[in-house]
Amino acid sequence: MTNQTATIGGITMRWTEQGEGFPVVFIHGIPTSPVLWRHVMPKVSGVRCMAFEMVGYGDSMKAGEGHDISVARQADYLVAWLKHLGIERAVFVGHDLGGGVAQIAAVRQPGLCAGLLLTNSIGYDSWPIPSVKALNAAAALVKHLPDTAGRQILRTMMYRGHDDNALASESLDLHWQRYARHEGAASLIRQVEALDVNDTLAVADALPSLNIPARVVWGADDKFQKLEYGERFARDLKAPLLRIEGGLHFTPEDHPDVIAEQIHLLLEDVRRAESTIQAS
Numbered sequence: 001m002t003n004q005t006a007t008i009g010g011i012t013m014r015w016t017e018q019g020e021g022f023p024v025v026f027i028h029g030i031p032t033s034p035v036l037w038r039h040v041m042p043k044v045s046g047v048r049c050m051a052f053e054m055v056g057y058g059d060s061m062k063a064g065e066g067h068d069i070s071v072a073r074q075a076d077y078l079v080a081w082l083k084h085l086g087i088e089r090a091v092f093v094g095h096d097l098g099g100g101v102a103q104i105a106a107v108r109q110p111g112l113c114a115g116l117l118l119t120n121s122i123g124y125d126s127w128p129i130p131s132v133k134a135l136n137a138a139a140a141l142v143k144h145l146p147d148t149a150g151r152q153i154l155r156t157m158m159y160r161g162h163d164d165n166a167l168a169s170e171s172l173d174l175h176w177q178r179y180a181r182h183e184g185a186a187s188l189i190r191q192v193e194a195l196d197v198n199d200t201l202a203v204a205d206a207l208p209s210l211n212i213p214a215r216v217v218w219g220a221d222d223k224f225q226k227l228e229y230g231e232r233f234a235r236d237l238k239a240p241l242l243r244i245e246g247g248l249h250f251t252p253e254d255h256p257d258v259i260a261e262q263i264h265l266l267l268e269d270v271r272r273a274e275s276t277i278q279a280s
Contacts, residue, residue: 001016001017001018001038001041001042002016002017002018003015003016004016004017006081006084006085008077008080008081008084009080011055011063011067011077012060012063013052013053013055013060013063013077013081014034014053014058014059014060014063015034015050015051015052015053015081016034016037016041016050016051016053017048017049017050017051018041018042018048018049019044019045019046019047019048019049020047020048021046021047021048022047022048022090022091022114022267023047023048023050023082023087023089023090023091024044024047024048024049024050024090024091024093024263024267025050025051025052025078025082025090025091025092025093025102026040026041026049026050026051026052026093026094026098027051027052027054027078027092027093027094027095027097027098027099027101027102028051028052028053028054028057028058028095028096028097028098029094029095029096029097029098029099029121029122030057030096030097030132030191030192030195031154031157031175031179031188031191032057032058032095032096032171032175032250033053033057033058033059033175033178034051034052034053034058035058035174035175035178036051036095036175036250036252036253037049037051037252038174039252039253039256040252040256040259040260040263043256043257043260044260044263044264045264046267047091047267050090052078052081054069054074054077054097054098054101055067055069055073055074055077056069056187056190056191056194057069057178057191058178059178059181061178061179061181061182061183061187061190062182064190065190068194069190069191069194070194070195070196070199071097071100071101071104071122071194071195071196071199071200072104072196072199072202074097074101075101075102075104075105075108078101078105079105079108079109079112082112088111088112089111089112089113089114090112090113090114091113091114091115091116091117091263091266091267091270092105092106092113092115092116092117093117093119093259093263094116094117094118094119094121095118095119095120095121095250095251095252096120096121096122096224096225096249097122097127097195098121099118099119099120099121099122099123100121100122100123100127100199100200102116102118102121103116103118103121103123103200103203103207104199104200104202104203106210106212107203107206107207107210108203110210110212113210113212114212114213114270114274115212115213115214115266115267115269115270115273116210116212116213116214116215116237116239116266117214117215117216117217117259117262117263117266118214118215118216118217118230118233118237119216119217119218119219119251119252119259120217120218120219120222120224120225120230120249120250120251121225121229121233122200122225123200123204123229123232123233124200124201124204124229124232125197125200125201126200126225126226126229127195127197127200127225128192128195128197129224129225131156131157132192132195135153135188135189135192136189136192136193136195139189139192139193142185142188142189143185143186143189144185144186145184145185146184147180147184147185149185150176150179150184150185150188151172151176151179151180151184153185153188154172154175154176154179154188155172158171158172158175158250159172160223160224160248160249161222161223161224161248161249161250162248162249162250162253162254163219163221163246163247163248163254164253164254167250167253167254168250170253171250171253204236207233207236207237208236208237208238210237212237212273213239213266213269213270213272213273214237214238214239214266215239215240215242215262215265215266215269216230216233216234216237216239216240216241216242217241217242217244217251217258217259217262218230218241218242218243218244218247218251219244219246219247219248219249219250219251219254219255220243220244220245220246220247221245221246221247221248222247222248222249223248223249224249225249227243230243242258242262244258
């Protein structure tokens with residue numbers, strides 16, 4: 001996997017890439033970065049895997065300062081990035097906030113999204129979750145916390161969101177490194193303050209009209225994004241729902257084999273759909 005950058009619209013954008021062929025775009029959420037997909041991407045073969053880093057997240061935290069880093073605006077950044085790279089069609093794979101970004105981009109640019117996989121994604125009125133609302137309410141205090149306290153906030157999220165404690169520990173170390181290099185808790189608060197449920201509510205009614213191949217994969221015991229929302233996505237997108245029994249929120253880290261398998265199945269769905277269109 002290689003890390004790449006490009007300046008687009010005056011903003012430095014970053015992504016991780018591997019492979020060649022049809023593009024599959026991976027979009028992370030909060031409090032993560034493209035590192036979220038480190039165990040999934042090596043298992044996805046025969047395609048060009050591209051893990052987009054949202055502006056203001058990961059190693060792009062500095063690039064996000066002074067810019068709108070809301071979920072709706074991230075969809076604009078994603079589309080601008082794909083256009084910059086000359087990509088006219090791609091499969092989107094989104095987790096958490098990244099799923100919201102993927103939904104918005106697919107609704108706004110329907111010709112761009114060839115297929116959609118959502119895993120424990122935000123959507124409708126499912127977010128911000130109570131713990132994130134609490135962080136927002138205490139923002140003035142939290143942004144000045146020392147690194148030890150900021151890391152503890154992240155630790156709580158990671159251990160509540162992983163069903164594999166070893167991976168929770170690994171993930172905490174990797175994701176906290178990005179915050180530690182960029183003002184710690186203050187960077188997390190900038191992300192939290194940009195969250196607005198209206199971003200996904202604005203596109204919710206359009207989801208049933210997308211008419212693209214889609215799949216929904218859900219950690220069934222997720223305390224952050226409840227299974228009922230995964231079921232609603234499956235109905236609206238006319239998509240199969242795979243429940244990961246006992247799974248929690250961070251499915252790309254805890255269950256990379258499952259996510260990779262579902263991506264391969266989605267790619268088969270996309271190929272069949274496009275062959276049917278070409279034949280008609």
